[in-house]
Amino acid sequence: METMDISLFSMIIIYGLLAIPVALSLFFKLGNVRAIGVAVLRMTGQLAVMGFYLDFMFRLQNAWVNFGWVILMIAIANFTVNKNAGLKTKRFYGVIFTGMTVGSISVLAVFVFVAVRPEPLYDARYLIPISGMIIGNCMRANVISLERFYSSIKKNEKEYLTYLLMGATLREATSPYLREAIKPALAPTIATMTTLGLVSLPGMMTGQILGGSSPMVAIKYQIAVMIAIFTGIIISCIINIYLSTRIAFNEYQVLKRDLFRGK
């Protein structure tokens, strides 16, 4: 079964729906009409570009291009992680790249090469969207965990030093902050898994059902994707915290504050 296309006329009607939020925004003087306009334009432009390149990649079906694309996604996600977690990109880029790559590629490999096994294995139709979901979620989680880890050590530096003075190793002294950082990074995914199917129908499943898959196939993919995301997040967050501590602390285990953005 093919998904029913939306005609150009229908798309215009859909865009016409935007008149409602714009009118309400003007009526209540929310002052965000310009922001709405920019957001809609960006969404349209970005998705149009994405539609074209996905279409191109699906037709090209080249292993190098597909894997190169996955690496490029990780590289771009890495900039976001460094910037939003307050780390100086120049110093942490290599470390975060390692964590993101190991975390996302390992679960991606199990998902695509062992569980789904498309023909060919590098089929862009599977590789690109699945890796996008995994990398995107790892990126968000790593921003939270790295930011939380270093900000809580900075905030509780006396407490951290107290642990060192009690004879703790770097790993022991940073453990409380690692726990504090990983929990909030995992929390959204745990919450999503807990309520999946109760509160909302997940996007991927909705897409597959609209695309003609049976609901049973769609739920299997959804479960697999959630487990892959969850596993990828915990692997990448822990690797990134451990590897980053090698450069974030000096040889006396004191935090090097000049490696962080801002104060």
Place this chain on the structure above:
Amino acid sequence: MVRFEGVEVRYGGKAILQNVSFDIGEGEKVVFYGKSGSGKTTILTTILGAHIPSRGRLYFDGRVVNAKNIIDVRRAVSYIGQEPVLGAERIIDAIFLPYSFKVHRATVPSEETITGLLELLHLSRDILNKDAAVVSGGEKQRVAIVRELLQNKELFLVDELTSALDRESKGAVLDLFRNSGYTLISVSHDPDWYKICTRFMKVEGGRIVLSSDHPEL
């Protein structure tokens, strides 16, 4: 036991300690005094490896302190800051905190030892079940002392240890250190504390400007 040889410490481009030299032997009771911001506390925290000297050398038990042995220095020294960090929500957990680290796991103290030390410092046994957030500054300081005493270390670095203590508790703390063989490196403005010290070093602008065996009048 602790020797500074022309030590300079810089922070944010500014020299906080300049050309600091001294040699403290086993059993000595030394106090650094001087105006706030003169660098007294930095001397203590430099011994603990919170700062890496930009010049000079620091020796501990005859060995140059470096990245490899700083962990041994920390494990051999008891440090009690002006506002001690208990690091746990309940006092009992704060007392047992050091034993959560591998190095101390085999040496967990008995309840009698803890109770004995609490009594020595005029603290009731009930304090163990109290929340760390509700105990007074003076009680916190004494709990920190008990925690350090339990680890049987020989060298104490203490910063304004008597600042939050009432007369009676201060007397107990002073007696404890006066009658012990501990090596004491301290920072204090308290004339009562000076009575138990044997060497007095005045710090001014990050330098030691006076070293004497009696307090400056």
